[in-house]
Amino acid sequence: MSTDTTTQTCTITVDGVPVVVPAGALLIEALKMQGIDIPNFCYYHNLPAQASCRMCLVRIEKMPRLQPSCTTVVRDGMAVEINTPEILDMRRGMLEFMLANHPLDCPVCDRGGECELQDNAFKFGRVDARFTEEKHPAPDVDISPFIYNDAQRCVFCYRCIRVCDIWMDVGALAKLNRGAHETIGTFDGWLDCEHCGNCVDVCPTGTLLHTSYKFGPRPWTLDETETTCSYCADGCRVRLGSRGDTVHRSIARDGTGINEEFLCVKGRYGFGYINSGERVTQPLVRKNGELHPATWDDALEHVAKRLGEVSKAKGADAVAVLGSTRITNEGNFAVAEVAKAIGTPNISYEPDYDLSTFMKSVGGRLATKADVLSADVIFVIGGDPKEDQPLTAHHLVQPVFKGKAALYVASSRLVRIRKRASKFVHLRPGGEAALLLGLAGGSLEVAAKAAGCAPSDIESLRSSLEGGRKVVVMVGSDCRGAALEAASSLGTLLAQGDREVTYRPLVFDNNSIGAFDVLGQGVPYASITGSLGDSISALYAVGADLMDGEDAEAVRARLGRLDFLVVQDLFMTDAALLAEVVLPASTYAEQDGTFTNIAGEVQRVHKAIDPVGSTRPDWLIASQIARLLGAEVKYRGSVSAVYRSLTESNPAYANATYVRMMTEGAVQTERPSASPDRSALVSALTSATAATDTTARHNEVPTEMGERLFHLGTIGKYSKLLADAFEDGKAKGRSVEEEAALIPLKSV
Amino acid sequence: MSILSEVVDTVRTLAGGLAHTIARIPQPKTTISYPEDPVPLSARFRGEHFLDTDETGRERCVACFLCSAICPAEAIYIEGADDPRAYPDRVGVDARFASVYRIDYGRCILCGFCVEACPKDAIKHGHDFEMASYTREGLIREKDALLANRDRQRGLHITIRT
Numbered sequence: 054m055s056t057d058t059t060t061q062t063c064t065i066t067v068d069g070v071p072v073v074v075p076a077g078a079l080l081i082e083a084l085k086m087q088g089i090d091i092p093n094f095c096y097y098h099n100l101p102a103q104a105s106c107r108m109c110l111v112r113i114e115k116m117p118r119l120q121p122s123c124t125t126v127v128r129d130g131m132a133v134e135i136n137t138p139e140i141l142d143m144r145r146g147m148l149e150f151m152l153a154n155h156p157l158d159c160p161v162c163d164r165g166g167e168c169e170l171q172d173n174a175f176k177f178g179r180v181d182a183r184f185t186e187e188k189h190p191a192p193d194v195d196i197s198p199f200i201y202n203d204a205q206r207c208v209f210c211y212r213c214i215r216v217c218d219i220w221m222d223v224g225a226l227a228k229l230n231r232g233a234h235e236t237i238g239t240f241d242g243w244l245d246c247e248h249c250g251n252c253v254d255v256c257p258t259g260t261l262l263h264t265s266y267k268f269g270p271r272p273w274t275l276d277e278t279e280t281t282c283s284y285c286a287d288g289c290r291v292r293l294g295s296r297g298d299t300v301h302r303s304i305a306r307d308g309t310g311i312n313e314e315f316l317c318v319k320g321r322y323g324f325g326y327i328n329s330g331e332r333v334t335q336p337l338v339r340k341n342g343e344l345h346p347a348t349w350d351d352a353l354e355h356v357a358k359r360l361g362e363v364s365k366a367k368g369a370d371a372v373a374v375l376g377s378t379r380i381t382n383e384g385n386f387a388v389a390e391v392a393k394a395i396g397t398p399n400i401s402y403e404p405d406y407d408l409s410t411f412m413k414s415v416g417g418r419l420a421t422k423a424d425v426l427s428a429d430v431i432f433v434i435g436g437d438p439k440e441d442q443p444l445t446a447h448h449l450v451q452p453v454f455k456g457k458a459a460l461y462v463a464s465s466r467l468v469r470i471r472k473r474a475s476k477f478v479h480l481r482p483g484g485e486a487a488l489l490l491g492l493a494g495g496s497l498e499v500a501a502k503a504a505g506c507a508p509s510d511i512e513s514l515r516s517s518l519e520g521g522r523k524v525v526v527m528v529g530s531d532c533r534g535a536a537l538e539a540a541s542s543l544g545t546l547l548a549q550g551d552r553e554v555t556y557r558p559l560v561f562d563n564n565s566i567g568a569f570d571v572l573g574q575g576v577p578y579a580s581i582t583g584s585l586g587d588s589i590s591a592l593y594a595v596g597a598d599l600m601d602g603e604d605a606e607a608v609r610a611r612l613g614r615l616d617f618l619v620v621q622d623l624f625m626t627d628a629a630l631l632a633e634v635v636l637p638a639s640t641y642a643e644q645d646g647t648f649t650n651i652a653g654e655v656q657r658v659h660k661a662i663d664p665v666g667s668t669r670p671d672w673l674i675a676s677q678i679a680r681l682l683g684a685e686v687k688y689r690g691s692v693s694a695v696y697r698s699l700t701e702s703n704p705a706y707a708n709a710t711y712v713r714m715m716t717e718g719a720v721q722t723e724r725p726s727a728s729p730d731r732s733a734l735v736s737a738l739t740s741a742t743a744a745t746d747t748t749a750r751h752n753e754v755p756t757e758m759g760e761r762l763f764h765l766g767t768i769g770k771y772s773k774l775l776a777d778a779f780e781d782g783k784a785k786g787r788s789v790e791e792e793a794a795l796i797p798l799k800s801v
Numbered sequence: 802m803s804i805l806s807e808v809v810d811t812v813r814t815l816a817g818g819l820a821h822t823i824a825r826i827p828q829p830k831t832t833i834s835y836p837e838d839p840v841p842l843s844a845r846f847r848g849e850h851f852l853d854t855d856e857t858g859r860e861r862c863v864a865c866f867l868c869s870a871i872c873p874a875e876a877i878y879i880e881g882a883d884d885p886r887a888y889p890d891r892v893g894v895d896a897r898f899a900s901v902y903r904i905d906y907g908r909c910i911l912c913g914f915c916v917e918a919c920p921k922d923a924i925k926h927g928h929d930f931e932m933a934s935y936t937r938e939g940l941i942r943e944k945d946a947l948l949a950n951r952d953r954q955r956g957l958h959i960t961i962r963t
Binding site for chain 2: 158159160161165267268269270271273274
């Protein structure tokens with residue numbers, strides 16, 4: 054329930070003082086804009102009104118009883134009293150009821166210090182308790198691997214339930230029992246949900262809490278650093294709470310970033326890899342067949358010497374450099390400097406998405422959060438943001454829930470997002486091109502046959518898309534080649550009309566777009582990995598998971614044939630075990646820099662803790678190697694200078710300065726607009742449709758919750774919490790002891 | 802002034818001073834011969850802290866951090882931890898307990914705010930004031946030492962003034 058942005062205002066009187074507020078605003082929000090905070094529990098700014106806690110009651114002139122300010126809309130001339138003895142007495146009374154069964158165990162409770170109930174009780178409550186009756190004790194129980202529930206502390210605001218229903222579209226929480234025995238709980242057993250933990254962060258008391266932060270340091274002892282999440286490409290803003298050299302939690306409570314208070318399971322609970330004991334903490338150099346610790350000077354000089362030798366003996370082309378979609382833009386920029394210093398064209402990174410094809414046809418700007426929230430038609434093709442981009446999924450269901458937008462989904466998989474779609478078109482594997490041909494006005498019969506759906510499906514989808522005024526197209530990674538190119542120029546393919554079409558690539562890795570911008574896709578990744586050991590004799594691999602594919606053994610053999618392999622990574626990966634030199638890199642929490650998110654927005658990464666061990670940021674290591682190789686590196690020891698060089702060399706980033714990011718948060722990159730050729734696209738689609746395998750059977754297996762979301766990637770597997778909870782994209786089952794621990798909750 | 806009057810004057814002053822001294826000899830002494838004799842201290846004297854336990858011997862401290870929050874000298878460092886065992890096996894009164902509790906007496910000004918703030922009556926002032934050390938490390942007390950301080954109170958070489 055947020056206020057409509059309107060230029061109309063009205064005047065109300067608050068305790069006799071006239072104030073001007075936006076017309077149509079809720080009273081509680083209008084007062085907040087004036088800097089007046091009304092105490093509340095159940096109200097939450099982007100959840101539907103509940104009006105159950107009765108904490109925000111105010112006296113409105115001519116109204117018979119006190120009115121909840123969270124459901125009252127301001128009217129011109131309204132006279133409100135918020136600070137009279139009557140109101141203060143009411144607040145005292147309400148708090149007394151709320152504390153009637155509250156255990157008052159603040160010294161033990163992890164919410165102590167940032168608890169809304171505690172704050173309000175201090176401000177408005179009684180100093181003594183008049184209840185002498187016994188309280189209903191309820192033991193705290195784990196309701197998921199990440200969340201535990203102390204039912205007795207609950208004030209029944211239902212924020213958690215509403216967040217689960219509306220933000221997450223999961224509905225795993227419910228209220229159990231009635232009256233004095235009421236508790237917040239699950240539908241029998243452990244939470245069957247996405248484990249996002251948003252219910253915990255909106256809880257105004259210590260009812261739902263993170264097991265990851267159980268009995269840890271108090272919130273006021275933490276240094277909170279605002280930075281950008283390192284998991285998916287949505288680029289949520291997180292606050293890392295650190296004490297000393299340890300990161301203790303990752304939250305988004307103040308809601309300043311593009312994600313407001315939203316985080317997913319990985320962003321919230323996947324920080325464990327930062328302080329993992331398995332980190333490589335010092336440089337390693339191979340001597341007599343074994344890796345031995347070395348000083349930074351020795352390791353870097355060894356790398357520069359050997360790279361120089363190979364490039365002199367076999368030519369610069371024999372050296373390859375791999376960047377990463379995981380590291381900062383500054384890191385990739387410095388890695389590119391190394392390639393430049395050697396003079397090799399062989400620089401690449403492992404893409405998870407064919408961005409060069411996508412960008413070729415999109416151009417201009419990518420769809421931002423504002424575009425998604427204000428869209429009237431959203432079309433998702435060939436991807437599942439519910440699994441891969443949780444924030445995108447959260448944003449796109451909001452206008453759908455409010456009835457402001459219609460969602461259309463076309464996919465060869467039974468994706469989870471289809472449940473909120475006005476229409477879901479189930480394609481056969483590889484049927485995307487045929488569907489797009491149908492949407493572009495090709496023969497419906499031919500298109501429907503190849504796409505594996507009914508002609509009427511395509512027809513109705515086309516008329517729905519063409520009826521939109523503000524269309525957002527989300528292009529998933531199932532679209533390849535002609536289909537990808539066509540999906541990312543859908544606006545040109547649809548019939549002419551007055552509509553704005555924006556696009557969002559459903560890329561996966563956190564800095565995919567940044568890596569594309571900085572490193573480009575000059576030499577395809579596959580051609581580099583394919584010629585390792587043949588035409589390429591030396592490899593400098595930064596954050597590249599070379600052996601994660603099915604061809605791991607073949608890659609291992611190729612890596613073994615290299616003259617020189619240097620791996621720069623956080624952990625001893627399989628490739629690092631084969632390397633001659635291993636350079637330990639810092640994680641995002643230990644360095645400054647920038648990530649570019651799914652909407653092409655650049656966001657700052659801030660250093661939360663000092664580098665673990667003697668690790669160094671990627672940009673520093675790479676620029677030191679470049680300098681040792683004889684390159685003239687302009688920047689010295691300053692990440693902002695690296696970024697300045699980046700903005701000078703890349704026009705898309707010219708205006709995205711650190712200063713702007715400091716004030717605006719996310720700054721969108723500006724790309725040249727593209728003008729796709731409609732007839733060429735249609736002919737490419739026609740031939741792709743003709744080549745579609747029409748015997749391919751539909752994939753009838755529905756996507757399970759967590760199939761990709763709970764999948765442990767290159768860093769997730771080192772985060773103990775995630776690794777303990779998930780296995781093969783599934784939440785692990787419970788043990789007998791854990792099952793037994795739930796019994797008290799059931800029998801209440 | 803003649804020499805004679807000067808001698809008379811000196812003798813008078815000397816006698817006056819000696820009379821004062823001799824008059825004090827039978828009176829009660831205000832000094833003590835430390836360290837041979839016990840030091841008389843007020844019952845409310847704020848000496849080195851001790852961490853208290855309850856009647857069953859469990860640590861009262863639940864690592865709520867209020868003492869370190871109030872401490873004006875930032876002398877207290879705590880780390881909280883979870884003791885998932887059942888009540889009979891626990892070290893503390895609650896599942897939450899202090900795995901690290903450290904007071905740096907190089908910083909502590911013995912103001913007593915921590916004792917005031919403690920909601921569990923876990924930290925209290927003892928009477929020990931012999932905390933001098935030749936090293937900085939010697940000024941730091943860990944949890945075990947602070948717990949042991951509780952029983953050390955009886956053996957202190959002091960008397961409580963009433």
